[in-house]
Amino acid sequence: xxxxxxxxxxxxxxxxxxWPLVAAAALLxxxxxxxxxxxxxxxxxxxxxPALVAGALIAAVAFVAVPALTRxxxxxxxxxxxxxxxxAxxxxAxxxxFxxxxPLVRLWHxxxxxHPTSVSQGA
Amino acid sequence: xxxxxxxxxxASTxxQxxxxAxxxxAxxxxLxxxxxxxxxxxxxxxxxxxAGSGLGGLAVASRLSELLDGxxxxxxxxxxxxxxxxxxxxxxxxxxxxxxxxDSNAGYLPDGVQWVQxxxxxxxxxxxVVVTAGGRRxxxxxxxxxxxxxxxxxxxxxxxxxxxxxxxxxxxxxSPQAAAVTWGALDAFRAxxxxxxxxxxxxxxxxxxxxxxxxxxxxxxxxxxxTLSASKIDFHTGLPTDTVxxxxxxxxxxxxxxxxxxxxxxxxxxxVAVDIGARRATFATPEGERSTVDYDFLxxxxxxxxxxxxxxxxxxxxxxxxxxxxxxxxxxxxxxxRRYPNVFGIGDxxxxxxxxxxxxxxxxxxxxxxxxxxLIAGRPMTETFDGYTSCPLIVREGSAMLIxxxxxxxxxxxxxxxxxxxxxxxxxxxxxxMLKPAYVAVLKGHV
Numbered sequence: 331x332x333x334x335x336x337x338x339x340x341x342x343x344x345x346x347x348x349w350p351l352v353a354a355a356a357l358l359x360x361x362x363x364x365x366x367x368x369x370x371x372x373x374x375x376x377x378x379x380p381a382l383v384a385g386a387l388i389a390a391v392a393f394v395a396v397p398a399l400t401r402x403x404x405x406x407x408x409x410x411x412x413x414x415x416x417x418a419x420x421x422x423a424x425x426x427x428f429x430x431x432x433p434l435v436r437l438w439h440x441x442x443x444x445h446p447t448s449v450s451q452g453a
Numbered sequence: 454x455x456x457x458x459x460x461x462x463x464a465s466t467x468x469q470x471x472x473x474a475x476x477x478x479a480x481x482x483x484l485x486x487x488x489x490x491x492x493x494x495x496x497x498x499x500x501x502x503x504a505g506s507g508l509g510g511l512a513v514a515s516r517l518s519e520l521l522d523g524x525x526x527x528x529x530x531x532x533x534x535x536x537x538x539x540x541x542x543x544x545x546x547x548x549x550x551x552x553x554x555x556d557s558n559a560g561y562l563p564d565g566v567q568w569v570q571x572x573x574x575x576x577x578x579x580x581x582v583v584v585t586a587g588g589r590r591x592x593x594x595x596x597x598x599x600x601x602x603x604x605x606x607x608x609x610x611x612x613x614x615x616x617x618x619x620x621x622x623x624x625x626x627x628s629p630q631a632a633a634v635t636w637g638a639l640d641a642f643r644a645x646x647x648x649x650x651x652x653x654x655x656x657x658x659x660x661x662x663x664x665x666x667x668x669x670x671x672x673x674x675x676x677x678x679x680t681l682s683a684s685k686i687d688f689h690t691g692l693p694t695d696t697v698x699x700x701x702x703x704x705x706x707x708x709x710x711x712x713x714x715x716x717x718x719x720x721x722x723x724x725v726a727v728d729i730g731a732r733r734a735t736f737a738t739p740e741g742e743r744s745t746v747d748y749d750f751l752x753x754x755x756x757x758x759x760x761x762x763x764x765x766x767x768x769x770x771x772x773x774x775x776x777x778x779x780x781x782x783x784x785x786x787x788x789x790x791r792r793y794p795n796v797f798g799i800g801d802x803x804x805x806x807x808x809x810x811x812x813x814x815x816x817x818x819x820x821x822x823x824x825x826x827x828l829i830a831g832r833p834m835t836e837t838f839d840g841y842t843s844c845p846l847i848v849r850e851g852s853a854m855l856i857x858x859x860x861x862x863x864x865x866x867x868x869x870x871x872x873x874x875x876x877x878x879x880x881x882x883x884x885x886x887m888l889k890p891a892y893v894a895v896l897k898g899h900v
Contacts, residue, residue, distance in 0.1 A: 333867055333868065336891060336894070339890070339891065340891050340894065342890075342894075343891070343893045344887075344890045400881070400882055401548060401850055402850070402878050402881055406852045406876075406881070407878050408876065409872075411871055411877060411879050412878040415882065
């Protein structure tokens with residue numbers, strides 16, 4: 331339990347260190363979700379699959395790039411705990427990418443929709 | 454052709470959103486379950502003085518301000534800048550810029566805690582008074598000694614702290630600036646290579662892993678520059694044969710790696726003098742036999758002792774192994790002074806068998822604050838400290854070993870699945886990205 335509490339505090343303090351960025355990203359995400367919700371009637375294309383693909387791509391990029399971004403390299407990963415940790419970090423990056431991609435894809439579909447009047451259905 | 458959105462899809466989406474919100478709430482609930490439970494604050498009018506504003510002093514101040522209601526808590530220290538000392542080795546080896554280890558004490562002072570911005574000049578434990586450098590006498594009911602230790606560079610003849618960074622002279626401990634210019638000296642040295650002389654005195658040290666990390670990183674920087682094969686690294690220690698670290702399994706692991714790197718070890722060899730201009734260091738054996746070596750790069754680790762204000766007070770050990778250094782005489786389990794029960798100690802100043810690291814403070818601050826609060830409340834002190842210390846031992850840029858141990862030298866990994874002696878990217882990642890946020894959480898009394 332202590333280790334979970336400690337990790338939660340570490341994440342909190344890391345977020346506090348870049349709180350303007352975190353706040354801006356959170357606002358942007360909420361804004362995107364609201365927009366996607368309001369225009370959901372016009373969004374007719376699939377959003378899950380493209381968003382999942384975007385998330386998977388970002389996760390793959392993170393998996394390769396994070397060691398170098400932390401002044402290490404993939405060649406230093408010689409221990410299963412290292413691989414697990416890196417996979418978790420990459421998964422978190424992928425999840426964040428998915429969270430942003432999903433409303434963006436929905437919005438993209440809604441703006442491409444040939445039935446703009448259907449937007450009002452969500453109001 | 455896009456399909457029209459039906460109400461059922463909308464309802465389905467709404468359900469999905471509600472499910473997501475429910476999952477988030479459940480996650481928050483699970484996290485809340487890990488939050489340590491806190492008892493109601495103890496009502497008291499006790500006057501508590503905390504001498505020192507390093508990690509130990511601020512962490513205890515933060516915890517006491519939560520545990521006590523009505524106490525007068527006074528922090529005494531002239532230092533305004535706060536140093537993240539565990540980051541000094543990263544600065545000194547070119548991994549971090551120096552500004553990452555500099556901060557302000559004011560930002561971490563808990564609400565309601567008074568700050569007397571003067572150095573402590575004297576302790577009068579019999580009279581329950583602390584005297585400041587300005588002559589102010591501050592009476593207390595309870596005292597927490599958190600002064601840190603004294604870097605005794607003066608024991609090395611010819612040593613000049615102001616000259617660190619020049620003529621191949623390096624020392625990671627003195628200050629953030631010293632760490633920064635140590636990197637300058639190392640960076641210049643690695644370009645051409647040559648003779649590196651690393652040192653380690655006998656006696657208690659803060660972060661006893663730092664001299665080892667510096668040695669590993671000097672080797673790694675030379676290797677990166679392609680000058681390792683044209684260089685020689687000598688490690689001189691005042692410790693007995695085959696000893697560079699107090700925990701045997703770690704010691705043996707380090708020596709094995711150094712052998713592979715070509716680091717030459719010299720035991721019972723204490724740095725006693727340095728001629729900075731001539732780049733010449735003098736070592737002495739316990740029998741007084743002296744030898745002089747020329748160097749291109751010298752890493753000085755000073756002997757360490759209690760500051761004079763503690764050493765010359767009645768708070769210091771009077772006999773035993775901690776008496777020569779003047780360390781604070783505390784019980785190693787409760788961290789309460791052995792002769793003055795209203796006095797506690799935390800951090801580097803404590804005369805305890807091991808542990809002068811930030812990790813030690815992380816685990817001992819709750820013990821000191823908890824026992825002091827219990828004493829004030831008239832309850833038995835139940836918190837005990839096992840000597841926990843942690844050392845992310847950097848073995849090269851990008852890899853480290855996460856070593857945790859207790860008073861007895863037993864390895865005590867926080868995460869049992871992690872093998873302490875295994876070189877690991879995770880340990881490196883923790884060192885460069887995660888331990889500073891953990892340190893800040895300790896400062897705030899959260900962990």
